[in-house]
Structures are given as C-alpha cells and as structure tokens.
Amino acid sequence: MAEPAQQKVFAPWEDPTEKPIIRFEGVTKRFGEFTAVDNLDLKIYRGEFFALLGPSGCGKTTLMRMLAGFESPTEGHIILDGQDVAPIPPNKRPVNMMFQSYALFPHLSVWENIAFGLKREGMEKDRIEARVSEMLRLTRLEQFARRKPHQISGGQRQRVALARSLAKAPKLLLLDEPLGALDKKLRQETQFELMDIQEKTGTTFVIVTHDQEEAMTVATRVAVMDHGKLVQVATPAGIYEAPNSVYVADFIGDVNIIEGAATPRSTPEGAQVEIAWAEGLAPIIATPTEPVSAGQKVHYAIRPEKILVSREPDMARANRVQGKVIDIAYLGNISTYRVRLANGQMISASMTNARRLSRRDFTWDDEVWLNWTDGAGIVLTR
Amino acid sequence: MNYRRFLLIAVPYAWLALFFLVPFLIVLKIALSDTAIAIPPYTPTLDLSGGWAGIKAFFQGLDFENFVFLTEDSLYWKSYLGSLKIAAISTVLTLLVGYPIAYAMAQAADEWRPTLMMLVILPFWTSFLIRVYSWIGIIANEGLLNQMLMGLGIIDTPLQIMNTPSAVYIGIIYTYLPFMILPIYSALEKLDGSLIEAAVDLGCTRAAAFWRVTLPLSRPGVIAGCFLVFIPALGEFVIPSLLGGSQTLMIGKVLWEEFFSNRDWPVASAVAVVLLLILVIPIVLFQKNQEKAEEAGK
C-alpha cells in the first residue's frame, strides 16, 4: 500500500501491444426494425473494471447479453480471449452474469443457489462447502443460508445474486446493476468488496450502473452509451474533466452549458478561443482541446465547483461575470449557488462549506462575481 | 360482528352438511342394512311411529354384513385393485401426454396462448358421452383407425382395441387431458425465462436446466394435474363400460351393476362407502399440495 512510487499505473488501453480480453468489432443488434446496439467497437482489457453508463433503454443489458451468449449479434463479431464467441453456447463461456432481475431459483435455498454453478462444474463436496461459505461471508448472508429467496429482503436477494455469479470465479463477470437495491452504506462497502475481489482474482468486470458516482468509484474506465452507440470511453477522470460532447458533459455530474460563437486567437501562452455568448458581456476566454474555426458555434461546459464566487472580481482569473444570487442549495459539505447574470442566464457555482452556516459569506439577492480561469471549462463542438 | 362471521362460516358448512354429509349418511345407513324385496329394497327402515322401541329395533337391524361380504367375494377387491391400477397407469400416461403439450403452450408466443388454451377447453363444449361414444367409431375393429391402417397396408387384420384395457386408457387420457394440461400450463406460464438463462449461464445445458429448474418449479402443477386425473378416474364408470367391455374390472362398473342390475342397494352402498374412504387419502394429499403451493407462491 505504502509504496506509490513502485506502483505502475494500470492503463492497458494505452499500450498498443496489450491484447484485449474482449473485442467488439462492428457489433450491431437489431430486434426487428429496432436497433438496440449500433455498429459498436470496443476493447476491454484483462483486469479492468469497466462501467457502462447510459439512460434507460440505450442497450446496456443487450450488450451484456451478447457477451453472456443469450443474444447473438445481428452483425459483427465479439472476440473473447482471441476467440470468436459466436459458436460457443452460454454454458460453455467463461463468463457469468448477474441478472438485472436477479433470477434466483425460487425452489432452492440461498445456499443451494450459490452452490448451483459449482455443482454443475463437478467440484468436490467440501470445496463447494468452503467456497459457498466464503461467498456467504463476503455478502454477509451467513444467517440466511437456509432461507428460500422469497423469505429474504430485496437487498439480500441482490446479494445472493451477486454471490452466485461470483462463486465460479469466472474470467469475465457481467454485473447488471448489481447494487441498485442496497442502501448507501452497504453499497459503498460492496463496491470496495468488488474492487477487492477484482484485485485478488484478476477477474475482469463489466458493470452496468445508473449511479455515476458508483461508476466513478469502482471503474477503471467508463463508457457512456446513447441509443446503442458508445459516445465516449475514458477513465472516470477523463470522462468528468474532458467530456467529448455536450451529451457526456451533461450526463455525468452537474455542469453549466453556455452556447456561443468561437473566435480562435493565438497568445504567447498558446492557442486560445474567445466565445461570444451574450451581448454586452465580455467573451469567455478558454483553452480549446480541439481546433475550432472562426465563427463556429460551440458549447462551453464548466462545472460548478470550478467557479469561484466572490464579492470583488478576482483579477487573477481570466473570466469574470457579475450576477445576483437567486438560490442557495445547502448540501452539507458544499453549497451550490444559483446565480442570474445580467442577460438572464443562470449559472451554478459550488463552494465548499469551510465555515459554519451562520457565517456564510453570501446570501440571497447578493450581487456577486463569478470567476474562473481559462482552463477551467471545456469547449465542445458537438 | 360475530353474528356476521358466524353466518359467513355457517353457509358453506350448511351447504356441505345438506348436500354431502346427509346423503353420505343415507348411503352409509343403506350399506348397513339388509337386502329385501320391497320398496325401497332394503330393511330396516326407520319407523318413528314405533316410538323408542322402534328406533332401538331399527339400530339393531343395522350390521356390517355387507362390508364383510365385500372381503369374501374376490370380485370386489379385484375391482378396487383394477381401478387403482387403471387410474394410476392412466394418470402417468396422461402426464406423459399432457406435460409436453403444456410446455409447448407455455413456450408459444403470447398472442397464440389464448387460442391454444381455447383448443384445450373446446372439447368440454360437447357432451362427454358423445365424445366417448365417438371413440368407438374410431377404435372399433371396423372403425376409422383400423380402416386407415389396413388401407395403408400397415396391418392385415384389424387391431383389437375395443373392449380391452387399452381402450379404457385411451378414453381416460382423452377425457381428462385438459385437467392435466391446465394446472401444469399455469405453473409453467408463471416461470420466469431468466431462470433458465441463469441456469445455463451457470453451466447447465438446456436439458439440464429443464431438469433442474423447469421441472421442479412445475411440480405443484404436475401434482395438481395428477390428482385431478387420478381421483375421477378411480371411480370412472362410463368409459370402462362403453369402451372396456367385460374384461375390464373397475369398481365404478361394479357399483353400477350392483345398483341397477342386481338391485342390491346395500352392497352397492357398501362399495360406494369403501370407494369414498379410498378417495379420501388422495384428496387430503391433494389439499396439502395446494396449501404448500400457495405458501410457496407468496
């Protein structure tokens, strides 16, 4: 733990010689006329904790079901460990899936549910015992081993489903919203357990989640999906700090989106872009991550926590606008200020609550300055 | 409040007492009487005009002679055993025919299911007697089946199916098939398809998944179907007498003959009472199964 200098950064996706464990090559899945997964290319590497994020119905479960073998791609190939999986039936794939609906066997006890896959493998009795006990301990279900699924709570059922899919220690584990029914504390604990298991076993995880915080916590990389397509695949930090589109920026976390016309210019510090966004207000100065042409319509995305709220303009920051505090959302550790600018645009800015509430600097209807640097936001062309 | 509850409970019990218990007591009473050439054809009859002495004389006239008689003539216990055997075998055969049909129905596309269900229930729209009679036209020596097989040159001499136990099995399977299909179908229909996928995901072949998941989960339906076939088949009278001929010994037929050919009401009643006692066992087991299934469904 205490030797970060030695630790190599885990980033196999940056190494062109690294072989992915899963490769999607132009995979399309249609249900009749409807395209659930649309010409998708993706590489997932051994030992990754890969999170799929996206709105309901965007094709996450379908993607998983193709990996598990319950659906076959209409077009394209899925390569698992160098082998096209198309001819391999689901029971022969080194893949286990935790179903979104849990799919626990109602006629079997919790213990028997977890042991089900091990028994099919023909494992010896005492090794099954040991493995099931380990899984029960891991998911804290020891007291419930003899109960039937209908005799336990929703969260407990979810843990049984998790334990059952983990028991066989597969090469690839697919988790379809594995922690949705757990309370926050148990969810966090289970997240760490999962990461721990993954470190110990080297299993590759693909996890579907609606909870972006969860994706941020556990994932090595996050894929944001929309309408059967991958919009962006990047590390959690990459997705958050450098979204490639308004869609991703808006989907992950809170963000202010400002529309405007770009004017590129060069300065001694490098390329910059001025965004004219409101009449009578100074243009926003930003550092572009991709080339923009003069007059191009762009979106400028800036996260609330990147904006400093102050009484007086902060001359050290390139962008400064004045506005009035309309609303304050107190969230315990931070407060989010909703500020209306002169042109009517609303901007959110959040500040950590270093001081006690009674000594807060700003209150409703205060005139404040919003300040941010030229590198704080991001210029998006789509 | 209590009064209403009492009423609610009393009505079904009164119904049962009036239409089940009282007739049963009458039958039991006749079973304990002796045959007589009279109307009604048994003695003693209760004559209240004789007062207390009359009642005493009435009870003294009752005895277990007829039940003892049932054990003495091998016809009766052979018929009981014959009925049990035929009911058991035809239950198994009905299960073997009915389960695949129920399974196919449950697998069928949603829009087809009401139609298939309809087809299963459709035979109930015509008289049971007519349907059994029409089987004679099919399986008789000069019937449709034999004519077709001979016409195709598969056989030279007609198959003797009529008046054999096979005919009875065919009749029972045909008649009671819906009672087998419906409970199994309702169990299979509720089965969540992702359970099969989970089993396959955990290493089962499709066949193993059927064996380990589908079959156990349809068990309450199978048991219900078996009882629904076994219980009426045990006392079945029409099918063996129409299709089974004289060779087939079934207690329902014996009962009919005692009543209507021999006019020996007391012995016939004794046969009925014993049949009922035999049936109580599977009926109680059936109730237990239903309760268990209900509990598991919660």
Ligand SMILES: Nc1ncnc2c1ncn2[C@@H]1O[C@H](COP(=O)(O)OP(=O)(O)OP(=O)(O)O)[C@@H](O)[C@H]1O
């Ligand atoms: N068997 C099917 N037949 C027809 N359409 C289907 C089928 N399975 C999925 N779809 C459709 O494909 C799309 C993607 O479904 P999928 O289950 O992958 O969504 P998802 O991303 O997992 O959503 P959620 O987050 O709600 O679970 C949906 O619009 C769904 O209606």
Ligand SMILES: [Mg+2]
């Ligand atoms: Mg889903």
